[in-house]
Amino acid sequence: MSETAQQVAAAKAVPPGDGPSGLAGAGIAANTVPGRTTGGSSTRTGIIAIIVLLALFAVPFVANTYVVFVVSLTLVYAVSTLGFNLLVGWSGQIGLAHAALFAVGAYGSAIGVEYGIPFLLTIPLAGIVAAVLALVIGFPAIRLRGFFLAIATLALGMAIVELLTMARPLTGGGGGMSVNVWSLPGITTAASTYFVVLAVAAIMFFLMRRALLGRFGRTLQAVRDLGQLTGSLGVSALRYRLVAFALSGFIAAVAGTLYGQLQTFIFPAMFQMNLLVPMLVMVFVGGAGSMWGPVVGAAFAIVLIEFFQDLGDQQAIAYGLVLMLAISVLPGGLTSLARRVGDSRFMARLRRREVAE
Amino acid sequence: MTTTAVATPVVQFVDVQKAFGGNKVLVDVSLDVRPGFTGLIGPNGAGKTTCLNVVSGYLQPDAGDVRLAGQSVLGRAPMEVARMGVSRTFQTPRLIPNLSAVENVMVGGSRHYRHGHLAELLGLPSARRDERVQRERAYALLEELGLDHPDRAANAFPVGSQKIIEVARALLNDPVLLLLDEPAAGLGAEDVDRLVNGLNAWTARNPEAAVMIIEHDLELISRLCPTAAVLHFGRIITSGAPKDVLRDPVVVEAYLGADVAAGD
Numbered sequence: 001m002s003e004t005a006q007q008v009a010a011a012k013a014v015p016p017g018d019g020p021s022g023l024a025g026a027g028i029a030a031n032t033v034p035g036r037t038t039g040g041s042s043t044r045t046g047i048i049a050i051i052v053l054l055a056l057f058a059v060p061f062v063a064n065t066y067v068v069f070v071v072s073l074t075l076v077y078a079v080s081t082l083g084f085n086l087l088v089g090w091s092g093q094i095g096l097a098h099a100a101l102f103a104v105g106a107y108g109s110a111i112g113v114e115y116g117i118p119f120l121l122t123i124p125l126a127g128i129v130a131a132v133l134a135l136v137i138g139f140p141a142i143r144l145r146g147f148f149l150a151i152a153t154l155a156l157g158m159a160i161v162e163l164l165t166m167a168r169p170l171t172g173g174g175g176g177m178s179v180n181v182w183s184l185p186g187i188t189t190a191a192s193t194y195f196v197v198l199a200v201a202a203i204m205f206f207l208m209r210r211a212l213l214g215r216f217g218r219t220l221q222a223v224r225d226l227g228q229l230t231g232s233l234g235v236s237a238l239r240y241r242l243v244a245f246a247l248s249g250f251i252a253a254v255a256g257t258l259y260g261q262l263q264t265f266i267f268p269a270m271f272q273m274n275l276l277v278p279m280l281v282m283v284f285v286g287g288a289g290s291m292w293g294p295v296v297g298a299a300f301a302i303v304l305i306e307f308f309q310d311l312g313d314q315q316a317i318a319y320g321l322v323l324m325l326a327i328s329v330l331p332g333g334l335t336s337l338a339r340r341v342g343d344s345r346f347m348a349r350l351r352r353r354e355v356a357e
Numbered sequence: 358m359t360t361t362a363v364a365t366p367v368v369q370f371v372d373v374q375k376a377f378g379g380n381k382v383l384v385d386v387s388l389d390v391r392p393g394f395t396g397l398i399g400p401n402g403a404g405k406t407t408c409l410n411v412v413s414g415y416l417q418p419d420a421g422d423v424r425l426a427g428q429s430v431l432g433r434a435p436m437e438v439a440r441m442g443v444s445r446t447f448q449t450p451r452l453i454p455n456l457s458a459v460e461n462v463m464v465g466g467s468r469h470y471r472h473g474h475l476a477e478l479l480g481l482p483s484a485r486r487d488e489r490v491q492r493e494r495a496y497a498l499l500e501e502l503g504l505d506h507p508d509r510a511a512n513a514f515p516v517g518s519q520k521i522i523e524v525a526r527a528l529l530n531d532p533v534l535l536l537l538d539e540p541a542a543g544l545g546a547e548d549v550d551r552l553v554n555g556l557n558a559w560t561a562r563n564p565e566a567a568v569m570i571i572e573h574d575l576e577l578i579s580r581l582c583p584t585a586a587v588l589h590f591g592r593i594i595t596s597g598a599p600k601d602v603l604r605d606p607v608v609v610e611a612y613l614g615a616d617v618a619a620g621d
Contacts, residue, residue, distance in 0.1 A: 218456060218464050225453045232415075232435050232439050233444075233464055235439075
């Protein structure tokens with residue numbers, strides 16, 4: 001409501017007859033970045049965040065095990081998509097090794113726990129291993145664009161999953177391995193895992209929001225939109241592309257460690273196209289390059305996964321169709337919907353005003 | 358103006374040559390650019406933008422040297438040259454469309470951030486202060502250049518205003534050498550006045566800095582630049598005060614004559 005008011009105010013501030021016509025004027029108002037710099041908005045975001053966190057914290061106390069599992073899984077996907085969106089949406093690189101790096105997290109944590117490393121410690125450790133792997137992938141990949149980048153990273157990702165399959169003594173090969181589930185004393189395993197997932201998700205979103213709304217996010221977008229021209233701004237595009245790869249790999253693996261805890265049994269086939277394509281759906285349905293798109297996209301995908309469960313091998317095709325539909329119908333994702341609605345109403349009002357004049 | 362006349366050049370082009378395939382774009386360019394404004398004019402295809410690309414590290418010349426405060430910029434990537442204090446704008450403005458004007462300007466402040474991204478991630482007070490200072494400076498620059506609504510998304514502005522935003526972004530790095538590629542193209546008369554006032558205010562505060570302007574709007578060149586150099590077929594054919602240069606028969610034939618013939 002207040003955003004609409006702000007937009008109206010912005011539109012009225014456009015002097016009549018200043019350059020382009022009313023249509024462009026509507027564009028100006030619609031594209032206003034609402035309240036980025038006002039303190040009131042950030043306080044409001046903080047209050048909303050606390051309320052949402054409290055509500056999520058209450059879930060295990062009021063809901064049954066199935067609901068707790070579903071919300072856990074949604075949060076895990078949201079964290080994973082946070083990392084994928086960083087790479088695809090914010091840095092503009094279609095790197096497709098995300099599912100494989102997610103697998104590195106799941107396997108790394110499970111193997112680490114078997115070797116006596118405490119589970120909570122395996123979360124950052126697996127993240128670091130994946131970040132290093134992502135750097136290795138990223139080093140040649142940051143010099144490629146578009147289609148070539150996608151193919152190269154897809155191949156490297158498949159190679160990683162293949163390596164996991166071949167490392168039979170460690171990973172159990174194609175048959176998979178069971179995961180030791182870590183549990184807080186005094187509460188059920190499901191609730192315990194849920195709280196770990198919630199804590200990790202909250203930390204990840206808090207930190208990434210701070211990074212993306214600050215200089216790091218601005219520079220990533222500059223690299224995405226201006227490419228090599230960022231050189232003239234004193235910014236190394238290649239370095240930021242590489243950092244995006246590493247950070248996105250780190251986040252993927254962190255999410256992967258939690259995924260292993262939720263699934264309790266992991267095998268290589270879980271981390272192939274049947275996971276990668278839904279991951280892309282999460283990014284694009286939520287809104288590539290948006291702040292809260294990953295949460296929306298993950299929630300959407302959870303529902304979709306439920307729907308498509310019985311399709312077997314045809315699942316990937318179904319996800320592919322959804323992905324194509326999402327990109328062609330709503331390029332900005334679901335998070336752009338609210339703004340779009342605001343725009344259209346606004347355009348209509350402005351057109352009316354022009355007729356009156 | 359006497360002080361600027363004796364000042365040492367900020368940038369020196371020394372016998373610069375550049376060819377694309379068989380096409381010699383810069384045949385032999387030698388030019389000293391001193392603090393204050395210098396206009397670089399000439400007909401289309403004379404090699405003006407190539408000159409800017411050579412100074413800013415986007416192109417390496419085939420022969421000759423380009424020196425910034427006595428130091429060669431050859432072999433350096435655009436990023437390194439930018440970090441040496443060279444800022445530039447582009448003929449068609451290149452902004453981040455969905456970021457606000459002020460945040461687009463802040464992207465230009467790379468030389469002023471003393472803190473790594475980790476400090477920002479941890480929310481260290483010094484990193485926050487850096488960010489706040491840059492934001493305030495960005496607002497101030499946009500205000501000085503007469504841009505209203507600095508919190509609006511960049512793609513919501515007409516092209517003229519986008520060019521103003523780009524100029525502010527270039528200024529945020531406190532350049533030693535500012536390169537403006539047709540800053541007035543697409544600007545209304547009022548915007549040009551704002552640009553001129555803003556640039557004059559900035560150079561008054563930064564008397565050591567040099568501003569090189571490529572522009573077809575010769576009136577703007579006359580208003581801003583004590584000296585203008587005329588580039589024609591890859592050579593500097595003359596340079597001097599704009600009013601003298603524009604009266605030079607060689608220039609009239611090479612530059613204005615072409616325009617008149619084209620019915621402009």
